Amino acid sequence: MATIKDVAKLAGVSISTASLAINDLPNVSEATKKRVLDAAEQLGYHPNLSARTLKTNKTGSIGVFIYGFGGPIFSDLLETIHNELMKEGLNLIVSTGQSSTQLLRNKQVDAAIIFDTKIKDEDIIFFAKTKPVVVLDRHLKHPNVYSSVVKNEELVYTLIKEMIKKGYKKFSFVSGPERTKDNQDRYKGFLKALDEVGLVPHLLFNGNFTIEGGYREGEKIAKLDEKPDFVYCANDEMAVGLIRALKDNKVYIPTNIAVAGFDGIYLGDYITPKLTTIEVDYLQWGVYISQKIILLLKGHEVDQVKPPEGKIIYKKST
């Protein structure tokens, strides 16, 4: 492996001059800079990132930490974040589970975007002592930590209120993983809307944010003697599976049971009946997030990151 030393020698300059040239810093004559760059090219030189990081405390990478690779919303979010970061010459690293914690502890990224409730506040705070963090899955008040959370409660509340107005009476809720804040807040909004008119939930079901999970819960519902007339699913994927299960069991939607979800994934438009949902602009969110990160890295003061817009889309499933 060629080092900067080799480059310097080949170019006939000192190591420090080579460093200046390679990092495109001023105070190097054009002539010598060219000599250095040519030498680097010729040797196939790439700076050793560990050495550089050891010295500068910068890695050039941003980490996004998610709770799993499945799901359409992460792919949207990651896509835009990646695009925005690339414009600034920053790399994107994605990780999940235990790896995320390790990357945080090792400070392997210059900034972190967190979307995984399993990551402990403690690890986030440790990281935030030296580098900025944006959390998307919790509210966390701490210097250098910026929260941006979808207005789950508010949006679901509004949707359910509408449905109550439409005349539905027996509301069931199909939850995602209970520990996720998204799930909890959507449930809160659901409860609050019912509570205001003196209703109580007609059974609760535990899903896991996947189509299969929704299907399983749908099968259970289809077998009930006393069925709900409205099922709210904490995300669209479960709603898709659930609708499928109901149809497979001759339960008609929305005649027998109405269904709605959350996210606004495209799949919701590909099923029959099309899914009523709360559409969230994840692409725009990705832009908000990345731009804050970029400002933070440049040392600017910034205020909190805007949450994404969300709006209710009424379709045939309700």
Next chain:
Amino acid sequence: MATIKDVAKLAGVSISTASLAINDLPNVSEATKKRVLDAAEQLGYHPNLSARTLKTNKTGSIGVFIYGFGGPIFSDLLETIHNELMKEGLNLIVSTGQSSTQLLRNKQVDAAIIFDTKIKDEDIIFFAKTKPVVVLDRHLKHPNVYSSVVKNEELVYTLIKEMIKKGYKKFSFVSGPERTKDNQDRYKGFLKALDEVGLVPHLLFNGNFTIEGGYREGEKIAKLDEKPDFVYCANDEMAVGLIRALKDNKVYIPTNIAVAGFDGIYLGDYITPKLTTIEVDYLQWGVYISQKIILLLKGHEVDQVKPPEGKIIYKKST
């Protein structure tokens, strides 16, 4: 930030002893090891990975480089790979696009798993000079590079032959991104099967491996005067979108047009009619891949990585 020096001082030992203790190496008395570990704990010490890497050339992370975060097959693959690696205390880093190239050039991982045709052979070979690589998207003969490619051509060939036997005559193909080897090889298998019985493709359509892409092509097909009687989609997601488009346009499946796909994603079972497809065991593949990587990292000689099993699953769409 606490360094090993601080830990050593607090524990009242030399730096090297502290290092031995922290890395759980032999030749340290239990008593001093405990003192060191306690000191580390107390100071909230985490080894500086850059320094360590600079010295050892090991990062403790494995990189998976994919062409996008969408799609169910990557989530399956990544899930198992992550699980297997964790057992060995290795971290998983996922990246895409330009970031991947940077990570490779910077040697930010101890081994690479490549599933992105856009990454240049040149960058792979550079990386492979010092660290092992498994490529899943191409055949690349090179020391330290191990290929494992789904038997695309063979599997599609077999499927199409069966369909010819069933009596279909006018075969269309909906492709994925043309540059991907998966797409190319599936197309080859398609052509070969037709060719053997003197048939030629009845029109080709350019999709992009997404549901939306499939839907768009499906709309075009529905409008044709002379429609195919069989459409082969280079992956299941496109087939799902395509079937939806055909149904929306009153084309009946398989009566008017039969459809089949590739991958065996669960969504194929959630649509009506259920999708005939080639089911690939991506979960098992993830295990094969990770285990090879682990062996390689331990310095063992290994032979090529097994490709995943694939089998044709006949459902109602054909």
Next chain:
DNA sequence: TTGTAGGCGTTATCAA
């Protein structure tokens, strides 16, 4: 079993 010291490849300070 423990300590001393050199060096991994860079950047950055200071002199020349």
Next chain:
DNA sequence: TTGATAACGCCTACAA
């Protein structure tokens, strides 16, 4: 405009 040199934090002979 360039060069010598000291860190950055860690690991690892080698010596004690």
